[in-house]
Amino acid sequence: MDSTASSLLLCPPPLLSLNKPNATNVSSSSSSSSSSSSSLVFDSASMRSQSKIPTQFIWPPCDRLQRLDELNEPVIDMREFARGDASVRRRSAALVRSVCTSHGFFQVVNHGIDPSLISAALESMDAFFALPLARKSKARRVPGSMSGYAGAHADRFSSKLPWKETLSFRYGNDGSGRPIVDYFASIPGEDFARMGEVYQKYCEAMHGVSMAIMELLATSLDVERTCFRRFFEGGSSIMRLNYYPPCQEPDLTLGTGPHCDPTALTILYQDQVGGLEVFTNQKWHSIRPRRDALVINIGDTFAALSNGRYKSCLHRAVVNQQSVRRSLAFFLCPKEDKVVRPPEGLLSRGGGDGGCGPRKYPDFTWSELLEFTQKHYRADTTTLQAFIQWLLSSSAS
Numbered sequence: 001m002d003s004t005a006s007s008l009l010l011c012p013p014p015l016l017s018l019n020k021p022n023a024t025n026v027s028s029s030s031s032s033s034s035s036s037s038s039s040l041v042f043d044s045a046s047m048r049s050q051s052k053i054p055t056q057f058i059w060p061p062c063d064r065l066q067r068l069d070e071l072n073e074p075v076i077d078m079r080e081f082a083r084g085d086a087s088v089r090r091r092s093a094a095l096v097r098s099v100c101t102s103h104g105f106f107q108v109v110n111h112g113i114d115p116s117l118i119s120a121a122l123e124s125m126d127a128f129f130a131l132p133l134a135r136k137s138k139a140r141r142v143p144g145s146m147s148g149y150a151g152a153h154a155d156r157f158s159s160k161l162p163w164k165e166t167l168s169f170r171y172g173n174d175g176s177g178r179p180i181v182d183y184f185a186s187i188p189g190e191d192f193a194r195m196g197e198v199y200q201k202y203c204e205a206m207h208g209v210s211m212a213i214m215e216l217l218a219t220s221l222d223v224e225r226t227c228f229r230r231f232f233e234g235g236s237s238i239m240r241l242n243y244y245p246p247c248q249e250p251d252l253t254l255g256t257g258p259h260c261d262p263t264a265l266t267i268l269y270q271d272q273v274g275g276l277e278v279f280t281n282q283k284w285h286s287i288r289p290r291r292d293a294l295v296i297n298i299g300d301t302f303a304a305l306s307n308g309r310y311k312s313c314l315h316r317a318v319v320n321q322q323s324v325r326r327s328l329a330f331f332l333c334p335k336e337d338k339v340v341r342p343p344e345g346l347l348s349r350g351g352g353d354g355g356c357g358p359r360k361y362p363d364f365t366w367s368e369l370l371e372f373t374q375k376h377y378r379a380d381t382t383t384l385q386a387f388i389q390w391l392l393s394s395s396a397s
C-alpha cells in the first residue's frame, strides 16, 4: 500500500515502543498473557440489545470510514486449474498473479468441499456460541495459547475492542492423531465430541484446499510447483470461528478491526450476511458473500516468502443491527521453527523476468512473528513492518 496516500484515509500507525506493549494498543498488563486492566465481560446475549455500546468498543472515526464499492475480485475455478490443460492452468495463474501483486484477495469455487460440511461447521458454531457465557468460559483461551474461547478479546486489550466472540484451535498437519477431536474432548462440562468431529474434518478439508492453492501460487510465481507445499509440511495452522452478534450502534464499532493477517494464507468462509471489507485503491470495498465460494487472502508470512511481490492487504469486518454474522477462518501457518525466506528460484531471477529483486525482509521464523502478535503487538495495519523493526532491534541488543 502507498503509505503516504493511505495515511490520509486511515488512522496513523500506532507509535511503537518496541518490545513493550503499547498502552493504547495492548491492554496495560505486561503481555497478552496477563489479565486485563478492564473488567469488561462481553456477554453477547445481553449486549446485542443494549442501545448504547460501552466506550471500549468505540473505534476511532478513521478506522470506521464507510465502504464505497464492491471489490471486483476474480473467482478461480479450482477444478479447472487441477484438471485443465497447460493453457487453462496458465490463465488461472496469470489471474492470480495479477490480483496478488495488487491486493491479494480472490475467491475460489469448485474447491471440492462438501456443502454439508460447511453447513455442519456453521451449525456447530451456532450451538457453541448460544451456550450461556459460563459454559463458553469453560473453553476460555488459556493465557499465552492460541486456542480457546474469547469474548471481544477483553482479557487482552482495553480499547478498540472487536464486537465478536471467537473460538480458536490449532490444526497440525503432521498426520499424527486427531488434534481437534482431542481439543474439543478436553473442554470440560459439555459433550463437544460431535463438534470436534466436524471441525477435524473441516480443517483436514481446508488443509487440502490450502495445498492446492500453494500449487497455484507457485505456478503463478513461476517457481517449482511443489516448493510451497513442501514449505508448509508439518505446520500447525490456526482455525478460528468468528461470531459477530448484532450491535445497536454498528457504525461506532468494528467486528474485526483493520489488519493484515500475519499468517501465510487465509481461507475464509463467510455466511450470507456480508461484512468483510478490503482496503485497496484508497477505499474500503466489500466482498459480496458467495454461497459456493471460499475467500482467499495472502498473509504477511506469504508476502515475505514472495519477497514482497505478493501483497498482504488490509481488511476488516463490520457488524450490523439485525443479524448475527459468522465466518470460519483457516489460517495456514508453517512449522514454528521454519525460516521464512523466499525460494532461491525467485531470488536468483533478480528484479526482472518475474523475479523480485534484492531481499526485502530478513530471515525470521514463524514462531517469532506469532510471538510478536501475541505478546508485544496487536496485529493491525503495520504488523510486518513493526515486526521487522522489533526483530532487528532485538537482535542488535
Ligand SMILES: C=C1C[C@]23C[C@@]1(O)CC[C@H]2[C@]1(C)CCC[C@@](C)(C(=O)O)[C@H]1[C@@H]3C(=O)O
Pocket (backbone or CB within 6 Å): 153, 162, 238, 240, 256, 257, 258, 259, 260, 261, 262, 263, 331, 370, 373, 374, 378, 379, 380
Ligand atoms: C496469528 C493471528 C493473530 C490474529 C489471529 C491470527 O490467527 C490471525 C489474524 C490475527 C487477528 C485476527 C488480526 C486482527 C486483530 C486480532 C487481535 C483479532 O481481532 O482477532 C488478531 C488475532 C489475534 O488473536 O491476535
Ligand SMILES: O=C(O)CCC(=O)C(=O)O
Pocket (backbone or CB within 6 Å): 240, 242, 256, 261, 268, 270, 275, 276, 315, 316, 317, 326, 327, 329
Ligand atoms: O470475519 C471476517 O470476515 C474476517 C475476519 C478476519 O479477517 C480474521 O479473522 O482475520
Ligand SMILES: [Fe+2]
Pocket (backbone or CB within 6 Å): 259, 260, 261, 266, 315
Ligand atoms: Fe483477517
